[in-house]
Amino acid sequence: MDPSGRVCLVTGAAGGLGRAFCRALIAAGAKVVASDIDEKNGEKFAAELRKEFGEGTAIFVKADVTSSESLEEAFKAAKSTFGRLDILVNNAGILQEDGWQKAVDINVKGTVHGVLLALKHMGKAAGGDPGLVVNLSSIAGLHPTPHVPIYCATKHAVAGLSRSYGAVMHLENTGVSVVALCPGAADTPLTHNSAFNYQHPYLKPYIDQILKSIPICKPEFMAEALLRVIREAKSGSVWLADDGLIEEVVYPPNLQ
Ligand SMILES: NC(=O)c1ccc[n+]([C@@H]2O[C@H](COP(=O)([O-])OP(=O)(O)OC[C@H]3O[C@@H](n4cnc5c(N)ncnc54)[C@H](O)[C@@H]3O)[C@@H](O)[C@H]2O)c1
16 A cells, blocks of 8 residues: 555554654655554654644544553544544554563554454445554564563464454455564664563573674664555565565465
């Protein structure tokens, strides 16, 4: 889908990747509903976007993805402000192993809420224009990540959800494509400030070592990957963006 002229809802928009996603989408000609639970930084960011790109390019809507009712307010605001909604970037997510229930709530439950609301507010259920959902999984949704096992499980859930809702039997009936973007590590608060794994102190040396040895990509690179996925991705596909590489993940034939 060409992002130009589209209306996009980005959750977790006040965070590191969310900000880069909103900027890139507007620069590509889209209008953005920036949504986050963090009202103060979200409002400030949307004001920055309007100053940078012009009035009418972005609004902020406070929404908590763990509540379907709260998230639906952002969908409604897209329609009341811009008259339509074409793309959902289901981006809100946390890395929190200690107190892991919150990570499951935001990363899994929040993503499911977004997909189900997209099927209600976009595509055939909403007038027939094609809709697109890009779910933020992670490289941790593709292989085991023993230092953050709960995060890994939530991101595998997001990849599986996207591959399943992206299947033809859904797409033909809903008109909404669903894909997953799996970033490698990026230079955002999630990478630097997360309570990685304080419930297993024996993991600390591994985590310190891993953070020193893996490439940490710029959020702008992940935004480039998002635009490529929006433009090229086939429904149900999963894309990896890491260390300069943006490519569709090819699963073995017996796992497709
Ligand atoms: N940064 C990375 O290295 C990396 C790598 C792979 C995948 N990801 C994924 O990308 C997404 C964005 O990550 P990021 O690095 O920008 O994180 P971040 O911590 O910078 O931003 C996350 C944003 O989500 C918001 N948020 C938290 N709980 C919320 C809720 N209940 N409802 C709505 N918003 C909520 C926060 O307020 C914050 O603004 C996440 O899903 C993350 O798992 C990040």
